[in-house]
Amino acid sequence: MTFTPTIPGPDGNTKIPKFKLPPLACDAHCHIFGPGSRYPYAPDRPYTPPDAPLEDFRALHAKLGVGRAVIVNASVHGTDNRVALDAIAVSNGAYRAVANIDDKISERELHALHEGGFRGCRFNFVRHLGGVPDKRVFERVVEMIAPLGWHVDLHFDAIDIPEYAGMLAQLPVRYTIDHMGRVKAADGLDQLPFRTLIELLQRDEKCWVKVCGCERVSSAGPPFKDAVPFARKIVETAPDRVIWGTDWPHPNVKVMPNDGDLVDLVPLFAPEAELQQKILVSNPARLFEFGSS
16 A cells, blocks of 8 residues: 655745735746545545645735736646636636646547636656656647647756756747756756756747746755745746746645745845736736636
C-alpha cells in the first residue's frame, strides 16, 4: 500500500500588504482544494492537502486586494476539474482556470471546459509529483488544445529545464513555466537552468514565465528576498510575457509563506508602475482572455 503524505495548510493569519495592488490585479497561479466531501481527492494523488475551499480563497484575495484569479487545478483532484469550473461559474467573470486533462477527454468535454472559462492545461514534470508525463499523451493533448488557443502550463524541476528546452521551442502553442523554473537562488543568476530559462524568453515568443513561488526559489528563507533578482531578470527580459501569482495555499513548500509578504515582494522586482500594470493586469488579461465570453 502506497503512503500518501498529508501536507500542512496555508498561514491563516494573512498580513495586509503594504503594497497596494492595482485594480483588476490577477493572482495568475493559485489553487482551490476541495472541500473533499464535495470534490473528492483523486485516489492516486501524490499528497493529501487540508481543504482550502472557495470561501477561504475569496477571503484571501479580498485581504490582498486581488481582483482576478486563475485557478490551476492541482494534481490532487486528478482530471476532475469541477472545483475550478464551479468557482468560475460564481465569479462574475473574475476567474479563469488551467485544467488537468489527458488524451481521454472528448472534444465535447474539452469545449465545455473552454466555455466554462478554462484557457490552458497543466503538465507536471516534477519528480516528487509523479515525474515525466507520457510523451504520446502530452503531444496528443497539445494537438487537441491548439485549435482553442489554449496554452500549456509546465511545472519543471530546474535541473531538467535544459533537457527540455528544445522540445519547448518546438511546441505549436504558447507555454507558461511555473515558479520561475524552480531555480535555486543559492546557485546564482549564472546557473545553467536559469540561463536556459532566460534564453527561452529571449528567443521564443511563445514562452511565458510565472514570477511566483519566491518561497520555492529562495535559499535564505523568509522574507525570500534572495529570489527577487531572479524575478527582476525575468521581468526585464520579457515584460509582456510575465505573470504573477501567490501559489496559495502553497502545497509542498519547505517554509510556509505569508501571502501578504509575497505581495510586498512585487515592488522589489517590478518597482515601475508600468511593469506592475503589465505583469499584474494586462498580461494575464491577454493570456486568459479576461473580459471576453
